[in-house]
Amino acid sequence: MISGETALKRAAPFLACLGLLALWQVASLVLKNDSFPTALEALRAIPSILGDKEALINFAASLRRMATGFGLAVVVSIPLGLMMGRSRLVASFFNPLLMVIYPVPKAALMPIIMLWLGVGDIAKTLVIFLGVSLPVIYHSFQGAKAVEEKMLWSGAAMGLLAPQRLIRIVFPAALPEILTGCRTGLVLALITMITSEMIARQSGAGNILFNALDMGQYDTVFAMIIIVGAMGIGFDAVFERIRARLVRWSEPQFDIPLSFS
Amino acid sequence: MNVMPSRSDLQAQASPKPAAAMIEIDHVSQVFQTSSGQDHLALSDISLSIEDGAFVSILGPSGCGKSTLLYIVGGFVQPTRGSARMKGKAIAGPGPDRGPVFQEFALFPWKSVLGNVMYGPRQQGVKHSEAEAQSRALIEMVGLKGFEDFYPKELSGGMKQRVALARTLAYHPEVLLMDEPFGALDAHTRTRLQNDLLSIWERDRKTVLFVTHSVEEAVFLSDRVVMMSRSPGRIRQIIDIDLPRPRRRTELLLDPRYQKCVVDIERMFDDGGEAGLRS
Amino acid sequence: MNARVVTSDVLLGLLPIAFLIALWQALVSFGYAPVTLLPPPGLVFGRLLQQLLTDTFRQEIAATLFRLFAGFSIAVVLGVAIGLAAAVSPAINAVVRPIVRVLAPLPKVALYPALLLLVGFGHESKIMLVAADALFPILLSTYFGASTVEQKLIWSAMAAGTPPRGILFKVVLPAAAPSVLTGCRIGLVISCIVVFLAEMITSTDGLGHVLVTAARTFQAVDMFVPLITISLLGLILNGLLEALRSYLLRGFPEV
Numbered sequence: 001m002i003s004g005e006t007a008l009k010r011a012a013p014f015l016a017c018l019g020l021l022a023l024w025q026v027a028s029l030v031l032k033n034d035s036f037p038t039a040l041e042a043l044r045a046i047p048s049i050l051g052d053k054e055a056l057i058n059f060a061a062s063l064r065r066m067a068t069g070f071g072l073a074v075v076v077s078i079p080l081g082l083m084m085g086r087s088r089l090v091a092s093f094f095n096p097l098l099m100v101i102y103p104v105p106k107a108a109l110m111p112i113i114m115l116w117l118g119v120g121d122i123a124k125t126l127v128i129f130l131g132v133s134l135p136v137i138y139h140s141f142q143g144a145k146a147v148e149e150k151m152l153w154s155g156a157a158m159g160l161l162a163p164q165r166l167i168r169i170v171f172p173a174a175l176p177e178i179l180t181g182c183r184t185g186l187v188l189a190l191i192t193m194i195t196s197e198m199i200a201r202q203s204g205a206g207n208i209l210f211n212a213l214d215m216g217q218y219d220t221v222f223a224m225i226i227i228v229g230a231m232g233i234g235f236d237a238v239f240e241r242i243r244a245r246l247v248r249w250s251e252p253q254f255d256i257p258l259s260f261s
Numbered sequence: 262m263n264v265m266p267s268r269s270d271l272q273a274q275a276s277p278k279p280a281a282a283m284i285e286i287d288h289v290s291q292v293f294q295t296s297s298g299q300d301h302l303a304l305s306d307i308s309l310s311i312e313d314g315a316f317v318s319i320l321g322p323s324g325c326g327k328s329t330l331l332y333i334v335g336g337f338v339q340p341t342r343g344s345a346r347m348k349g350k351a352i353a354g355p356g357p358d359r360g361p362v363f364q365e366f367a368l369f370p371w372k373s374v375l376g377n378v379m380y381g382p383r384q385q386g387v388k389h390s391e392a393e394a395q396s397r398a399l400i401e402m403v404g405l406k407g408f409e410d411f412y413p414k415e416l417s418g419g420m421k422q423r424v425a426l427a428r429t430l431a432y433h434p435e436v437l438l439m440d441e442p443f444g445a446l447d448a449h450t451r452t453r454l455q456n457d458l459l460s461i462w463e464r465d466r467k468t469v470l471f472v473t474h475s476v477e478e479a480v481f482l483s484d485r486v487v488m489m490s491r492s493p494g495r496i497r498q499i500i501d502i503d504l505p506r507p508r509r510r511t512e513l514l515l516d517p518r519y520q521k522c523v524v525d526i527e528r529m530f531d532d533g534g535e536a537g538l539r540s
Numbered sequence: 541m542n543a544r545v546v547t548s549d550v551l552l553g554l555l556p557i558a559f560l561i562a563l564w565q566a567l568v569s570f571g572y573a574p575v576t577l578l579p580p581p582g583l584v585f586g587r588l589l590q591q592l593l594t595d596t597f598r599q600e601i602a603a604t605l606f607r608l609f610a611g612f613s614i615a616v617v618l619g620v621a622i623g624l625a626a627a628v629s630p631a632i633n634a635v636v637r638p639i640v641r642v643l644a645p646l647p648k649v650a651l652y653p654a655l656l657l658l659v660g661f662g663h664e665s666k667i668m669l670v671a672a673d674a675l676f677p678i679l680l681s682t683y684f685g686a687s688t689v690e691q692k693l694i695w696s697a698m699a700a701g702t703p704p705r706g707i708l709f710k711v712v713l714p715a716a717a718p719s720v721l722t723g724c725r726i727g728l729v730i731s732c733i734v735v736f737l738a739e740m741i742t743s744t745d746g747l748g749h750v751l752v753t754a755a756r757t758f759q760a761v762d763m764f765v766p767l768i769t770i771s772l773l774g775l776i777l778n779g780l781l782e783a784l785r786s787y788l789l790r791g792f793p794e795v
Contacts, residue, residue: 012634012637012638012641013638013641013642015638016638016639016641016642017642019639020639020642020643033657033658035657035658036657036658096555096557096559096560097559097560102729104767104770104771105732105733105734105736105737105770107737107740108733108736108737108740108748108751108767108770109767110740111740111751111752111754111755111763112755112760112763112764112767114755115577115755115758115760115763116577116578187645187647190647191647191649194647194649194650195649195737195741198649198652198741199737199740199741199752209650209653210653210741212653213653213656213657218657221653221654221657222654224650224653225650225651225653225654228646228647228650229646229647229650232645232646232647232650233642233645233646235645236644236645237645335695335699337695337698354698355695355698355699356698356699356701357699357700357701359699360699360700361695361696361699363692363695363696365690365692367690367692367693367695367696369693369696369697369711369714369715370715370791370792370793371714371715371717371789371791371792372791373791380697380700381700381701384697384700384701384702384706385701412790412791413791414791414792414793428696428700429696429699429700432700432701434699
C-alpha cells in the first residue's frame with residue numbers, strides 16, 4: 001500500500017501541470033484578450049490538429065529529422081568523445097574546434113547552411129546533428145576522462161587491446177555520463193528542430209505554429225505549444241526512465257542538473 | 262592518580278551538583294532514524310556533570326555517539342530524551358557561549374583568515390577596527406602571524422585548525438566544544454597542536470569538552486576522562502587524571518603515572534570486550 | 541591571480557579562434573568553397589569593421605544587447621531567489637520542484653508565438669523568452685549549491701552568534717556562490733543564443749534580424765557579419781563573467 005506521502009510525491013508533476021493549466025485558464029479569462037485563448041479552448045483544438053493529415057505529415061517530417069539528427073550525432077559523437085577522453089592528442093586536436101562552435105547558436109546557422117545546401121531536410125537535419133553533437137561529445141569526453149586508470153590496467157593485464165579496452169571498459173564505465181549528455185542532446189534536438197523550422201519555414205511543427213500565427217488561428221497556436229511541450233516532457237521522461245534502468249549500478253550524478261530527476 | 266571504577270561513585274558524579282556545574286547532562290538519550298526507517302539508539306541514558314574550568318575528554322571508539330553528545334551540548338541537535346543545561350539554563354540552540362571546533366575545520370572559504378576570525382565579534386556588534394585588532398592578536402597567539410590575508414585553501418591542515426580555534430576563541434565562549442579536532446592531521450602536527458592548545462588553555466582555563474578516540478590524547482590533555490562504550494553509547498567509567506599542570510609532552514611520556522593511566526584505560530576497554538580503541 | 545597567468549590563459553583561449561580562422565582562409569584559398577557561399581575571412585572582418593562604424597549597425601547591436609541583459613538579469617534575480625528559497629524552505633521546495641520538473645524539458649522557444657500574441661512583437665517578447673530560457677540552469681544550480689552547503693559551516697556561524705534569519709545571506713549564499721556562478725555562465729550563453737534566434741524568427745531590429753535580412757538578399761558576407769558579432773559578444777561577455785567569477789571565488793579551492 002503506497003503511503004499518502006509517496007502518492008503525493010508521484011502525483012506532484014501532474015498536479016503541477018494541472019496547476020499551470022488552471023493558472024492559464026484564469027489568466028486568459030481575466031485578460032480577455034482575443035489573441036489569448038483559454039486553456040480549454042486550446043485543449044479543444046488539439047484533436048483537430050492531430051486528426052489533420054497535413055499536420056500529421058508535418059509532425060512526421062519533424063520527428064524524422066529529429067531522429068536522424070539525433071541518431072547520427074550520437075553514433076559519431078560518443079566514439080569521438082571517448083577517444084578524446086583517453087587520448088590527449090585527439091583531445092587537443094578537436095578541442096579548439098569545439099570550443100569555437102559551442103557558443104554559436106546552431107539554428108542560427110540555418111540561413112547559411114541553406115545557402116549551401118538548399119532548403120530541405122538535409123539543412124535542418126545537419127543543424128540538429130550539430131546541436132546534439134556538442135553536449136554528447138562533451139559528456140562522453142568527461143565520462144571517459146574520469147575512468148580510473150587502474151581499471152584499464154586490469155583490462156590490459158587481462159590481455160585486452162586498446163580498442164577493446166575502449167569498448168569494453170571505458171564505454172560502460174562512462175555510460176552514466178554519456179547518457180546525461182544524451183539527455184541534454186535530446187532536449188537540444190527538440191529545441192533545434194523547432195527553432196530551425198521557425199526560421200526556415202517549409203515543413204514541420206514549427207511551420208504549423210507560425211502558419212497558425214499568420215492566419216490568426218490562435219487556438220491552434222496555443223494547442224501546438226501544448227503538443228510540443230508535451231513532446232518535450234514526454235521524451236525527457238521516457239529517456240530518463242531508460243537511462244535510470246541502464247545505469248542502475250551507478251552513483252548519483254551531480255553535474256549541472258537538467259531538472260530534478 | 263585516581264581511578265574510580267565503582268558504580269556508586271559514578272552515580273555521585275551523575276547527580277547534578279549545585280552552582281559549580283557549568284554543563285549538566287541529564288539522562289540524555291538519542292534515537293536516530295536510519296535510511297531504512299528503523300530506529301537506532303545512538304546514546305543511552307547519559308548523565309554527566311562538568312564543572313567550570315575543567316578539561317574533560319570524551320573517549321570512545323567510533324560509533325559510540327561521542328560526537329552526538331557534543332552536538333547536543335552545542336545545541337546543534339536536540340536530545341530525544343533528557344536534557345542538557347548550561348549554568349542551570351536549558352540548552353535550546355547554538356550560541357556564542359559554547360564555541361565548537363570541528364574536525365573538518367569548517368572555515369568559511371570565501372573569507373580570509375582575518376575575515377574568518379573577525380566573523381564572531383562582528384556578529385556580536387563589535388566595531389570593525391576593534392574586531393580587527395582583537396582578531397590580529399588572536400591570530401598571532403595561535404602562531405599564524407603574517408597569514409591574515411591568506412585564504413583557507415592556501416593553508417595546511419594544521420594551520421586551518423589553528424584558524425578554526427582562533428575563530429571560536431574570538432567570540433569568547435565560556436565552553437569550548439572540540440570534536441576530534443586533530444583527527445584529520447598527521448601525527449607530528451597533532452602533537453604540536455596538542456601542546457599549543459594546552460598553553461592557550463592555561464591562559465584563561467575555559468571549560469573544555471574534548472571528543473577523541475585516542476587514549477594518549479585524552480590522558481595528556483584532560484583533568485577527567487569519560488569513557489564511553491560502543492553503540493548504544495553509554496558511560497562506562499569516569500577517570501580522574503591527577504597529573505600536574507602545566508604538562509609537557511616530553512616529560513609526561515617518561516612519567517610512570519601517565520603511562521599507568523594510559524595502560525589502565527586501554528585495559529578497561531579491552532576487558533569490556535571492545536576490539537580496542539583503534540577503530 | 542597574477543597578470544602572467546591571465547595573459548597566458550587569454551592567449552590559450554585565442555589559439556582555437558586563430559586556428560579556425562586559418563582553416564576558414566585555407567578553405568577559401570584552396571578553392572574548396574566558392575566565394576559567393578563562403579567569403580574569405582578578410583572580407584568578412586573588413587565588412588564587420590566597416591559596419592561597426594555605422595550608426596545603424598551599432599543600434600542593432602544595442603537592441604540585441606539590451607534584450608540580452610534585460611532577460612539575463614531577470615533570469616538571475618528570479619533563478620537565485622527561487623533556488624535559494626526552494627533549498628531552505630521545504631514548503632517552497634514542494635511547490636517549486638514539480639513545476640520545474642514539468643517546465644524544464646519544455647522547449648521554451650515553443651512559447652515564443654504565445655509571447656508574441658500576448659506582449660507584441662517588440663522588445664518584451666524577446667526579453668521574456670531569454671529570461672524563460674536562462675532561468676532554469678540558474679535556478680537549478682543555485683538550488684544544488686544551496687542545498688549542499690556543509691552543515692558544519694552553518695553550525696559554526698550559528699555558534700558565533702548568527703541568528704537563523706541571517707544564515708541564508710551570511711553562509712548559504714556565499715557557500716553556494718560557485719554553483720550559482722556556474723549556472724549564470726550557462727545562463728549567459730543561453731541568453732546570447734536565444735536572443736539571436738528570437739530576432740531571427742521575428743523582429744524588426746537586432747543582430748538576428750540583420751542576418752535574416754541579409755539571407756533574403758543572398759548576401760553571404762552580410763550574413764556572416766552578425767553571426768561573428770554575436771559570437772564575439774558572447775566571448776567577451778563570457779570573459780567578463782569569468783573575471784568576475786574568479787574575483788568573487790578567489791577563496792574557493794578550484795573545482
